[in-house]
Amino acid sequence: MSTHQPVAGAGERRRLCDFIREQRELILAEWERAVRLIPYTRQLSHFRLLNHLPPLLDRMADLVEGVHTGAQGSLEEWPEIHALQRLDVGFDLEQVTHEYSLLRSSVLRLYGQYVGHQGERDVETLLREVERLNQTFDEAVAIAVARYSRARERTLVALERISEAALGSEDLDTFLERLLRVVLETTEAVDTVTLLLLEGDVLRARASVGLEQEVAAGFGLRVGEGLAGKVAAERRPLEVRSAATDPLVKSQVLRQRGTRALYGVPLIAGEEVIGVAQMGSITAFEFSNEDKLLFRAMVSRASALLVQTRLATREREAQETMRTHEELLRLVIEQSGDAIIVTDEQGVLRVFNAEAERQHGVTRQQVAAPEWTATYGLLNQEGQPLALEETALYRALQGETVTGARWKVRRPDGSELILNGTASPVLRSDGTSAGAVLSARDETERLGHEAEQSETLALLDSLLSTAPIGLAFVDRELRYVRVNRMLADINGRPVEKTLGRTVREVLPQYAELLEPLLRQVFEMGEPLRDRELAHPVAADGEKIHHYLLSFYPVRDTRDVVRWVGTVVVDITERQRTEEELRRTAEFRERFLGIVSHDLRNPLNAILLSANALMCSEDLSPRHLKPVRRIISSAERMARMIGELLDFTRGRLGGGIPVSPQHLNLRHLVRHAMDELDAGHPGRELRLEAAGNFEGDWDPDRLSQVIGNLGKNALDYSPEGTPVRLLLRDEDESVVLEVNNAGPPIPAELLPAIFEPFRRLARDSPHPASGLGLGLYIVAQIVQGHGGTISVRSNAEEGTTFTVRLPRTRGGPSPAP
Structure with missing residues (x-):
C-alpha cells in the first residue's frame, strides 16, 4: 500500500481524467518505485526511465475524458516512442509490456484510494472511465508490441546485413563502402550516408554514399565544430531539421543539395569516440523514431566491426612490414661492404654473404670443407694458423663479445688479406644461445694507405714549417691535426698547445664564426674562399691585423673529405693601401662634383651674355664670329660639366x-x-x-x-x-x-x-x-x-x- 494518498477535494468526485492530470507526478513516482524493483530497469537513469511518460499520461487522460465529452482519439506515437527507446537499451517485449502493466496498476491503485475516501455513488460512470482507461492501456500495449516487433525485425535484418558486409572485407575502405550501402538501403527516406573517422582532433570524411565529393575533397571538422564535431564532443546523437540553412552544418555540399533532415550518431568503441556517422534526406524534415533507432543500432554494430577491421588491417600491415624488414635485412646483409657470417648454436654456417665469399675466396659450402681449413684458412697476425678456439666466431658462440679483433685469411689463390671485425653471441628471449654473428672488414688496402699517408704527412709537415702563410688542418671533430708555426703565432698559442685541441678551445672568441664554415666544407665538399677576419696580434702590441681565410676539403683515396685545410693570409698592408686609394678616389670624385656644379654659374652667365650679344642689333659683322665661338665653346663646356655631374651622381649618389x-x-x-x-x-x-x-x-x-x-x-x-x-x-x-x-x-x-x-x-x-x-x-x-x-x-x-x-x-x- 502506497504511503502517498491523493488529497480529495470537497464536493464532487474528481473525474479519472482530471485525477490523472492533477496527480501525474504522484502516479509517476508510484510507478517508478514499483518498476525499480525489477532488476533490468536499474540500468536506466531517472531521465531515460521517465522522459516520455508525462506526455503519454496526458494523452491517456484526454482519451478517458472522451467518456464525458464523447470525443474519440488515439495514442498516436507515444507507445511507439516508448517501445523504440526500450528496444534501443536492450529490453525484450515482455519487459516492455510489464512496464505498461505496472503503470496501469499505479493509476488504478491511487485512483481507487481516492474514490474510497470520497464514497463514490455514481458507479456506472466510474466503471466507464476505468473501462476506457483499460482500453487505452490495451491500445498502448498493442501499439508498443507491434512497433517493437517490427523495429526489432528490421534491426536484426540490418545487423545481419552489416555482419555479412564485413565478411571477406580485409580492406578498410572496401568494408566502409559496403557498410554505408547497407545503411542506405535499410533506412527509409535516407539518400546520403557519410562516415567521418577521427584523426587526431579532426573528423575526416572517409567514406560516403551520396556525398562522395566530400571524401574526394578531404572534408574535415574539428571536434566541437559543426554538427558532426558537436556529436563527437557531446558523445550523443543530434538532429537538425533543415541542414541547408542551419548554421551548425558546415558542409557546402549538403547545403547545395538542399538537405533537410540530418542526423548524426557517434561511433564509440569502449570509452573512445572513433568517428561520427551521418544520414541525410532531401525529402523529409525529420526522421522517424524507428529510422533513428535502427540507424543507432547499425552504427553501434558498425563501430565494433570497424574496430575489428582496423585491427585486422593493422595486423596485415604489420605482417607486410615484417616481411619488408626481413627482405631489407637480407638485402643489407647481401650488399653490405662488410663480411657478415652467422652460425646457429651448433656452429653451422647459416649466413655467408657475398663480401664474406670475396674475402675468403670461396663459397659457404667450400669454407666448411676440411681441405680448405687445412690448406688455406685463418691465420693470426704473425701468419700462423689459428686454432678453432682462437677464432672470434667460436669465442662468440661461447657467449663472449669480441671487438677490434684482427686476423689474416689465406685464400686459394695464395693471396692474404688482413681482416678486422666484431663477433657477438645471438641470444633468445629466454637467454639461451641461438648462435653467433661476425662482421669483418678488409683492412689490407687501408693499412697500405696508412703507410703511404705516413710518408705524405712527413712531407706535409716539412711544407707547413716553411710556408710564409698560416696553414692548418682540422678533422671532423674540428680538432687541429696539423698547424704550422706561422698560424700558431697568429693564434697566440704554441704549436704543441694547439695540436689535438678543438677550434673552440684554441680560438673561443671566433668559434661561432669558424665552426659553421668548417662544418659546411665537410658536408658540402666545396671550398670556401676569401672570408675576412680582424684579429689582434700579441706579438705586434695587440695591433689589429686583417686576415683573409680560405677553407679547402682534403679527400682520401675514396673521395671522402677527411680533413679541412685552412689558409690564413695577412692582408693588413693590402687593406691599408686599398683604403688610401679609396679615400683618394672618393676625394677626386667629390672634387669633380663640386667643381662641375660651381662652374655652372659663371658658365651660364657667359652663355646668357653671348646669346644676348647675338640678338643685339648693334653687333658688328666682324664680332659675330668670335661671339659664335664663345657660344659654341660654352655649350661644349656645359656638356662636359653635365657629364661630370652625371658621372659624380653615378659614382657617389647611388x-x-x-x-x-x-x-x-x-x-x-x-x-x-x-x-x-x-x-x-x-x-x-x-x-x-x-x-x-x-x-x-x-x-x-x-x-x-x-x-x-x-x-x-x-x-x-x-x-x-x-x-x-x-x-x-x-x-x-x-x-x-x-x-x-x-x-x-x-x-x-x-x-x-x-x-x-x-x-x-x-x-x-x-x-x-x-x-x-x-x-x-x-x-x-x-x-x-x-x-x-x-x-x-x-x-x-x-x-x-x-x-x-x-x-x-x-x-x-x-x-x-
Whole structure:
C-alpha cells in the first residue's frame, strides 16, 4: 500500500481524467518505485526511465475524458516512442509490456484510494472511465508490441546485413563502402550516408554514399565544430531539421543539395569516440523514431566491426612490414661492404654473404670443407694458423663479445688479406644461445694507405714549417691535426698547445664564426674562399691585423673529405693601401662634383651674355664670329660639366636618377634623329620600327642615350655610309639597336668600353672633344631604367650597340 494518498477535494468526485492530470507526478513516482524493483530497469537513469511518460499520461487522460465529452482519439506515437527507446537499451517485449502493466496498476491503485475516501455513488460512470482507461492501456500495449516487433525485425535484418558486409572485407575502405550501402538501403527516406573517422582532433570524411565529393575533397571538422564535431564532443546523437540553412552544418555540399533532415550518431568503441556517422534526406524534415533507432543500432554494430577491421588491417600491415624488414635485412646483409657470417648454436654456417665469399675466396659450402681449413684458412697476425678456439666466431658462440679483433685469411689463390671485425653471441628471449654473428672488414688496402699517408704527412709537415702563410688542418671533430708555426703565432698559442685541441678551445672568441664554415666544407665538399677576419696580434702590441681565410676539403683515396685545410693570409698592408686609394678616389670624385656644379654659374652667365650679344642689333659683322665661338665653346663646356655631374651622381649618389613617364619610344627616337640630322647635314640616318613601343621611361635621359649613341655612330663611321637605328617589340621589353659601318672597335677595348674616361678610338674622322664619359653615362641611364646595354663590333657588320629596356621598371637593375 502506497504511503502517498491523493488529497480529495470537497464536493464532487474528481473525474479519472482530471485525477490523472492533477496527480501525474504522484502516479509517476508510484510507478517508478514499483518498476525499480525489477532488476533490468536499474540500468536506466531517472531521465531515460521517465522522459516520455508525462506526455503519454496526458494523452491517456484526454482519451478517458472522451467518456464525458464523447470525443474519440488515439495514442498516436507515444507507445511507439516508448517501445523504440526500450528496444534501443536492450529490453525484450515482455519487459516492455510489464512496464505498461505496472503503470496501469499505479493509476488504478491511487485512483481507487481516492474514490474510497470520497464514497463514490455514481458507479456506472466510474466503471466507464476505468473501462476506457483499460482500453487505452490495451491500445498502448498493442501499439508498443507491434512497433517493437517490427523495429526489432528490421534491426536484426540490418545487423545481419552489416555482419555479412564485413565478411571477406580485409580492406578498410572496401568494408566502409559496403557498410554505408547497407545503411542506405535499410533506412527509409535516407539518400546520403557519410562516415567521418577521427584523426587526431579532426573528423575526416572517409567514406560516403551520396556525398562522395566530400571524401574526394578531404572534408574535415574539428571536434566541437559543426554538427558532426558537436556529436563527437557531446558523445550523443543530434538532429537538425533543415541542414541547408542551419548554421551548425558546415558542409557546402549538403547545403547545395538542399538537405533537410540530418542526423548524426557517434561511433564509440569502449570509452573512445572513433568517428561520427551521418544520414541525410532531401525529402523529409525529420526522421522517424524507428529510422533513428535502427540507424543507432547499425552504427553501434558498425563501430565494433570497424574496430575489428582496423585491427585486422593493422595486423596485415604489420605482417607486410615484417616481411619488408626481413627482405631489407637480407638485402643489407647481401650488399653490405662488410663480411657478415652467422652460425646457429651448433656452429653451422647459416649466413655467408657475398663480401664474406670475396674475402675468403670461396663459397659457404667450400669454407666448411676440411681441405680448405687445412690448406688455406685463418691465420693470426704473425701468419700462423689459428686454432678453432682462437677464432672470434667460436669465442662468440661461447657467449663472449669480441671487438677490434684482427686476423689474416689465406685464400686459394695464395693471396692474404688482413681482416678486422666484431663477433657477438645471438641470444633468445629466454637467454639461451641461438648462435653467433661476425662482421669483418678488409683492412689490407687501408693499412697500405696508412703507410703511404705516413710518408705524405712527413712531407706535409716539412711544407707547413716553411710556408710564409698560416696553414692548418682540422678533422671532423674540428680538432687541429696539423698547424704550422706561422698560424700558431697568429693564434697566440704554441704549436704543441694547439695540436689535438678543438677550434673552440684554441680560438673561443671566433668559434661561432669558424665552426659553421668548417662544418659546411665537410658536408658540402666545396671550398670556401676569401672570408675576412680582424684579429689582434700579441706579438705586434695587440695591433689589429686583417686576415683573409680560405677553407679547402682534403679527400682520401675514396673521395671522402677527411680533413679541412685552412689558409690564413695577412692582408693588413693590402687593406691599408686599398683604403688610401679609396679615400683618394672618393676625394677626386667629390672634387669633380663640386667643381662641375660651381662652374655652372659663371658658365651660364657667359652663355646668357653671348646669346644676348647675338640678338643685339648693334653687333658688328666682324664680332659675330668670335661671339659664335664663345657660344659654341660654352655649350661644349656645359656638356662636359653635365657629364661630370652625371658621372659624380653615378659614382657617389647611388646611380643617375630617372623620372619615368608614359611615352612612345618611336616618337622619341625620331625627334633625336632630327636633332642629329641638323648637326650632321648630308649624313643618312635610317629608322626601322614595327610594333608597340609604348612604356614608362624618362624622355630627357633616353634622348641623352639616343643622342650619344647616334653621335658616336656618326663620328666613327665614314661620310658616305648610313647609320641604322632599329626598334624591336619584345613583349615585356623594347630593344633599340644603333649600327654604323665604321672600323671595328679593337677587341681589347670592348670589356671596358662602358668604364668612365674611355674613348672608342684614336683615329676617328671627327676627333672627340669630350671627357670619355659618354658611354659610361649611357650605361648608367639604361641601368637606372632596369635595362641592359651591350656592344658587338666586327669588320663584317660594323659596330652595333644594343639597349634593352623593360616597359616598366621592376626589381633591381642588372649591371651593364
